[in-house]
Amino acid sequence: MTLEIGPGVLGLLGPNGAGKSTLMRILATITRATEGGVTWNGTDIAQKPDELRQVLGYLPQDFGIYPNLTGQEFLEYMAAIKGMDAKTARRRIEELLIVVNLVDAAKRPLRGYSGGMKQRVGIAQALLNDPQLLIVDEPTVGLDPAERVRFRNLLSDLAGERIIILSTHIVSDVEATATEIVIINKGCQVQRATPGKLLALLDGRVWQWVVPEEELARLKQASLVSGTVRRADGIQVRIVSETAPAAEAHPVAPNLEDVYLSLVSQDGGGR
Amino acid sequence: MKTIGILYHLARADFFERTRRYSFLVMLGLVLWLSYVLASGQFRIVIQPRYLGVIDSTWVGATMTLGTTMMLGLVGFYLVKGSVARDYTTGVGQIMATTPMSRLLYMLGKWLSNYAVLGITVVILALAGIVMNLWFGHGGLDLVYLVGPLVLIGLPWLGLVAALAVLFESVTWLRGGLGNILYFVLFMALISTTIVPADLGTPGFADNPYIDFTGWQIISDGVTRAAQAAYPDAGGLGFGDFELAGEPAFFVYNGIRWTTTILVSRLLHLFLAVGLVMLASVLFDRFDPARLLPVKRRAAAPEPAPAPAAEPIPVSSVQLTPLSGTETRFRFGALLSAEVKLFLKGQRWWWYAVGAALIVAQLASPSGWVPNLLIAAWLWPILILSGLGCRESRFNTRQIVFCAPRPMSQLPAGWVSAVLVLALLGSGALLRFLLAGDPVAVLGWLTAIVFIPSLALALGTLTGSGKAFEALYVLWMYLLTQKAAPLDFAGLVPGSHFYLFALVAIGLLAIAALARQRQLQAT
Numbered sequence: 001m002t003l004e005i006g007p008g009v010l011g012l013l014g015p016n017g018a019g020k021s022t023l024m025r026i027l028a029t030i031t032r033a034t035e036g037g038v039t040w041n042g043t044d045i046a047q048k049p050d051e052l053r054q055v056l057g058y059l060p061q062d063f064g065i066y067p068n069l070t071g072q073e074f075l076e077y078m079a080a081i082k083g084m085d086a087k088t089a090r091r092r093i094e095e096l097l098i099v100v101n102l103v104d105a106a107k108r109p110l111r112g113y114s115g116g117m118k119q120r121v122g123i124a125q126a127l128l129n130d131p132q133l134l135i136v137d138e139p140t141v142g143l144d145p146a147e148r149v150r151f152r153n154l155l156s157d158l159a160g161e162r163i164i165i166l167s168t169h170i171v172s173d174v175e176a177t178a179t180e181i182v183i184i185n186k187g188c189q190v191q192r193a194t195p196g197k198l199l200a201l202l203d204g205r206v207w208q209w210v211v212p213e214e215e216l217a218r219l220k221q222a223s224l225v226s227g228t229v230r231r232a233d234g235i236q237v238r239i240v241s242e243t244a245p246a247a248e249a250h251p252v253a254p255n256l257e258d259v260y261l262s263l264v265s266q267d268g269g270g271r
Numbered sequence: 272m273k274t275i276g277i278l279y280h281l282a283r284a285d286f287f288e289r290t291r292r293y294s295f296l297v298m299l300g301l302v303l304w305l306s307y308v309l310a311s312g313q314f315r316i317v318i319q320p321r322y323l324g325v326i327d328s329t330w331v332g333a334t335m336t337l338g339t340t341m342m343l344g345l346v347g348f349y350l351v352k353g354s355v356a357r358d359y360t361t362g363v364g365q366i367m368a369t370t371p372m373s374r375l376l377y378m379l380g381k382w383l384s385n386y387a388v389l390g391i392t393v394v395i396l397a398l399a400g401i402v403m404n405l406w407f408g409h410g411g412l413d414l415v416y417l418v419g420p421l422v423l424i425g426l427p428w429l430g431l432v433a434a435l436a437v438l439f440e441s442v443t444w445l446r447g448g449l450g451n452i453l454y455f456v457l458f459m460a461l462i463s464t465t466i467v468p469a470d471l472g473t474p475g476f477a478d479n480p481y482i483d484f485t486g487w488q489i490i491s492d493g494v495t496r497a498a499q500a501a502y503p504d505a506g507g508l509g510f511g512d513f514e515l516a517g518e519p520a521f522f523v524y525n526g527i528r529w530t531t532t533i534l535v536s537r538l539l540h541l542f543l544a545v546g547l548v549m550l551a552s553v554l555f556d557r558f559d560p561a562r563l564l565p566v567k568r569r570a571a572a573p574e575p576a577p578a579p580a581a582e583p584i585p586v587s588s589v590q591l592t593p594l595s596g597t598e599t600r601f602r603f604g605a606l607l608s609a610e611v612k613l614f615l616k617g618q619r620w621w622w623y624a625v626g627a628a629l630i631v632a633q634l635a636s637p638s639g640w641v642p643n644l645l646i647a648a649w650l651w652p653i654l655i656l657s658g659l660g661c662r663e664s665r666f667n668t669r670q671i672v673f674c675a676p677r678p679m680s681q682l683p684a685g686w687v688s689a690v691l692v693l694a695l696l697g698s699g700a701l702l703r704f705l706l707a708g709d710p711v712a713v714l715g716w717l718t719a720i721v722f723i724p725s726l727a728l729a730l731g732t733l734t735g736s737g738k739a740f741e742a743l744y745v746l747w748m749y750l751l752t753q754k755a756a757p758l759d760f761a762g763l764v765p766g767s768h769f770y771l772f773a774l775v776a777i778g779l780l781a782i783a784a785l786a787r788q789r790q791l792q793a794t
Contacts (some may be wrong), residue, residue: 025670028670028674029674030670030673030674032792044372049677050677053674053675053676053678054675054676056674058670058671059671060670060671062667062670063667063668063670063671064666064667064668065666065668066613066616066662066666066668067617067666068616068617069612069613069616069617073612073616076609076612076673077609077613078672078675079614080602080606080608080609081606081607081609081672081675081681082675082676083600083602083605083676083677085602085605086605088594092591092592092594095591095592096591099591109617122671125669125671127591129594130591130593130594139502144643157590158591188539
């Protein structure tokens with residue numbers, strides 16, 4: 001895998017075990033690569049990790065908090081660890097608490113926070129130092145729909161002169177925010193393109209029609225079924241195919257889920 | 272049969288989970304060290320004023336049994352406690368709660384697993400005893416005399432310890448630090464009421480083995496009788512690093528006279544252990560947070576309602592001010608202040624009250640009490656100290672903390688904050704040492720506040736858990752109360768080489784730095 005990343009939101013998509021989180025941990029200077037290297041503005045991050053850490057914001061997929069601290073105290077602690085001066089940190093934390101909608105809960109111990117609230121604390125700590133490189137791994141896990149939309153908007157707003165790397169299984173999150181998408185499988189890059197170019201790959205190759213329920217199993221064996229919806233008159237199926245798979249099938253506009261499933265299945269599926 | 276199968280798999284999985292942790296290796300190291308201390312005679316049975324038993328299988332058996340009950344009885348509790356808490360933190364407990372498994376079965380499984388871990392320690396001590404017998408002993412090896420007391424006295428007592436660990440874990444407010452402190456107080460109370468001071472020499476509970484849980488009186492009775500038969504001036508039994516008043520004289524100890532009463536009492540102790548497990552199963556909340564104490568429920572304020580899904584607040588209304596040009600740099604003061612806050616946060620008012628009382632007591636008590644008060648004051652923050660070097664693993668914050676600039680700098684900040692806390696808690700004694708113009712005591716005090724956090728930091732970074740430190744530290748402090756000079760890092764025992772621990776502290780800090788480096792690369 002060779003990637004050169006510039007400003008914008010880079011979405012990482014891939015099946016479980018594809019290596020997304022490992023790649024992100026390597027980029028976040030947490031894990032040392034056994035082979036290859038990563039440079040930040042020409043500096044090898046394995047040799048000089050602090051060059052990147054100064055400007056890094058990282059939200060891991062699985063992280064914990066200190067339960068006895070309040071949300072605000074935890075952010076103050078993280079700001080001290082990141083080497084921020086107290087005044088700047090205080091101002092930044094005030095803003096972040098508003099952004100992640102935790103103002104009312106800021107003075108409460110973290111042990112009483114729900115999963116979504118903890119996730120929002122994680123998002124806030126990643127943004128503390130106004131990072132030039134923001135790496136977020138499954139950031140919307142546990143967030144309710146409103147908070148998910150809020151976070152997606154936030155990512156879009158933040159993407160300007162900074163690099164955001166976003167990994168998620170929620171394809172709509174990537175679709176809404178990513179300026180570029182990398183699909184990886186088994187540790188290798190399968191495809192890298194803008195969302196528009198990825199969608200163009202399947203132009204005229206996604207079909208949809210209604211089949212009887214007993215037909216579905218046979219279709220799944222024979223074709224790549226990218227979606228099903230149960231209806232009163234049967235099952236509406238969505239299939240990726242070069243040619244029309246049935247006389248009743250009609251072409252529909254592809255979505256990123258179709259593209260992702262198609263590319264991963266061509267590459268031999270996930271682990 | 273099905274129930275036994277469930278119980279077996281429950282205990283087996285729990286046992287494997289514990290023994291495959293790095294901290295288990297450290298625990299084995301601790302037990303091996305204990306075995307060495309006992310086998311090499313650094314800790315031994317002494318009959319006042321200068322009598323020792325001839326080293327043979329009966330004598331070694333008695334030594335190893337007292338080592339098991341007096342030392343592992345204390346440290347073993349901390350070694351095995353935490354299994355239920357782990358099921359809470361990993362979320363496995365909630366999955367188990369949805370199965371038909373009963374609370375009694377769950378608790379029995381935990382008890383068996385605890386017991387198996389403690390059983391391993393007994394096996395190690397028995398092996399060390401065999402080595403001691405063959406290496407230093409007179410006469411041949413008699414396994415019945417050597418292993419008999421370990422099995423018949425040591426194992427029932429450890430069964431009780433394993434059950435107490437389960438019981439403490441079943442009660443919400445005993446699961447954490449308060450339970451650990453309470454067990455220490457209970458153990459010390461048991462020891463002080465069971466052990467008749469060595470110079471008195473009158474066995475107190477010899478006729479009542481039912482309440483002689485540690486077997487002290489059973490062994491003490493036989494040993495003192497044997498000594499007095501050979502030397503009429505023989506006094507009471509002491510177990511520890513005792514100085515002899517003169518040239519040692521030896522006597523032959525013929526072992527425990529196993530009466531039916533003694534055997535029945537041990538069996539009853541095992542039944543009592545099972546009874547405690549049954550009580551634990553009644554008290555256990557089965558991972559149901561709704562069964563928390565009312566106090567806890569009141570403390571948990573209701574969550575604010577999430578924003579309605581239909582009207583998400585647009586992020587553009589709360590723009591973040593760019594921080595461009597704000598340099599992040601190493602600010603040790605800020606880091607230290609954050610670490611101290613993290614260190615002390617979450618302690619209840621009574622923790623501070625006891626800490627303050629200990630400081631006042633150091634100032635106001637008779638000078639002879641100061642060493643033990645200082646030990647108590649430095650033992651008080653054990654649960655805070657045990658988080659040093661492993662807090663990031665315990666709370667799963669490694670990834671977000673270790674990707675900050677200069678992650679190694681958190682190590683000295685945490686260490687200094689621990690030094691400050693220990694200095695404050697021992698400040699009463701320091702003031703007295705200074706007023707008394709006692710530079711040796713001041714040096715000892717300084718060595719201690721440097722050594723203790725170094726030990727905690729090294730063990731925390733090495734094992735990724737606070738358990739090893741908690742177990743070792745409690746045992747160490749207990750032995751200090753017994754005036755074990757080789758372990759004196761604080762200058763509390765006259766004639767000890769406490770200053771050497773300053774060098775040990777440097778070594779421990781180096782180990783901690785290397786272990787943290789390993790943590791950083793292995794995250």
